[in-house]
Amino acid sequence: MSETIKKFLYLNRKAPYGTVYAWESLEVVLIGAAFDQEVSLLFMDDGVYQLIKGQDPSGIGMKNFSPTYRTLGDYEVKSIFVDGESLTARGLMPDDLMRIAWDDPDTQETVENIVTVVDAPRVTALMDAADVVFSF
Amino acid sequence: MADTIDVDGKHLAVDEEGYLADLNEWVPGVATVMAKQDNLELTDDHWDIINFLRAYYEEYQIAPAVRVLTKAVGKKLGAEKGNSKYLYSLFPYGPAKQACRFAGLPKPTGCV
Numbered sequence: 001m002s003e004t005i006k007k008f009l010y011l012n013r014k015a016p017y018g019t020v021y022a023w024e025s026l027e028v029v030l031i032g033a034a035f036d037q038e039v040s041l042l043f044m045d046d047g048v049y050q051l052i053k054g055q056d057p058s059g060i061g062m063k064n065f066s067p068t069y070r071t072l073g074d075y076e077v078k079s080i081f082v083d084g085e086s087l088t089a090r091g092l093m094p095d096d097l098m099r100i101a102w103d104d105p106d107t108q109e110t111v112e113n114i115v116t117v118v119d120a121p122r123v124t125a126l127m128d129a130a131d132v133v134f135s136f
Numbered sequence: 137m138a139d140t141i142d143v144d145g146k147h148l149a150v151d152e153e154g155y156l157a158d159l160n161e162w163v164p165g166v167a168t169v170m171a172k173q174d175n176l177e178l179t180d181d182h183w184d185i186i187n188f189l190r191a192y193y194e195e196y197q198i199a200p201a202v203r204v205l206t207k208a209v210g211k212k213l214g215a216e217k218g219n220s221k222y223l224y225s226l227f228p229y230g231p232a233k234q235a236c237r238f239a240g241l242p243k244p245t246g247c248v
Contacts, residue, residue, distance in 0.1 A: 030245045034201065063197065071196045074204045103211075 007038045009130035012047035016066065017057050022050045023065055025136035030068075033075040041072070042126055044083035047136075048090065051082060051097045051115065066098065073102030073114060081126060084117045143169050155237050159193075162240030170238050174229065182226050182238075184213060189239040199241040202232035 010029055016022040033039060043051055055066040072080065080100060087094065099113040118126070127133060140147040143165040149157035154170070156162060167186055171178045178186075188209060192200055200208060202220070210218015217223075223231035232244040 027245060030198070030201070034203075065197050067196050068198050071198060071200065071204070074200065074208060103207075105207075 005036070005038055006131040007129060008032070008040070009126060009133045010039070010041045011127075011133055011135045012041065012043045012050055013045040014136065015046040016050045016055065017060060017062050021136045022047070025134070026065065026068060028134070029072070029077060030075050033077055038079075039077050040079035040081065040126060040130070041077065042081045042083065042123065044086045044123065046086075046090075048082055048086045048092060048097075052092070053096060053098045069098060070100050073100055073111075076102075078102045078111075078114045080115045081118045081122070082115060083123050084119055087117065141166070141169050141173075153237075153243065155243055156240040159240045159242070162190075166240055167238035174234065176228075178238075179226075181217075182235075184217075185209065185223070185226060185231065185235050186239045188212060189235055189241060193239070193241050199236045199239075199244040200232065201244050202230065205232050205235075205244075 010025055012022060012025050014021045029039065029041065050066070051069060052066075055064050057064055072078075082094075082097060084094075087096075094117045097115055097117075100115050102111045102114045103109070104111065140149055142148075143163060146161075148161050148166065151157055154173075156166060167182075168178060171182070176182075189199065189205070192205075192208065202223075206218055206220055206223060208218075209223065220231070223235075227234040236242070236244050
């Protein structure tokens, strides 16, 4: 394993169902989490729908994989960002998003929610800071 | 590995690595039969982990990677069980891979 820690940014821009991008991205994140890199997730455009609470795709015969996002903290993925402008443009509020908890292994404390809504300058900064951007 | 296993008189399909093809077909006998194939006798301690994995899958829709499983077991069943030495003593072929197979779950996500 490489000793260089890189900053990975996973950019999620598509709605959760209808294409396989959202699920594939989540799987890559969970598998990649084994490699001890610095991982951030950013949800923007229709990608914000991936984190909406109370998903039920049974009507279109799809498996509801949204509960899996709540394991991201268990996989030590603890930087999860949502573009605020994309939320607003879709009439959504931060309260419409699911909450993802993370247990700090050092302090044993639980951070109740690691999902952060960010503004446009922060989105730019996140992309600038990343060594690698995976766009889904 | 055969393409089916016989449990309670039924032939259940498994994939090329021995994981149950349809997790809805799971009955406790699946674990017993698979364990016998691996020359393992299931104890209550094994069942604790198998049932824990099934509950985890029910809640999160994935089979956890081994280090995630270890951490989650420690939280739920106590620190003396949440370590890889204990889990490997129960499931010598790997606590996540082998126990997930017994539990009828797919191969764990993030096992490399």
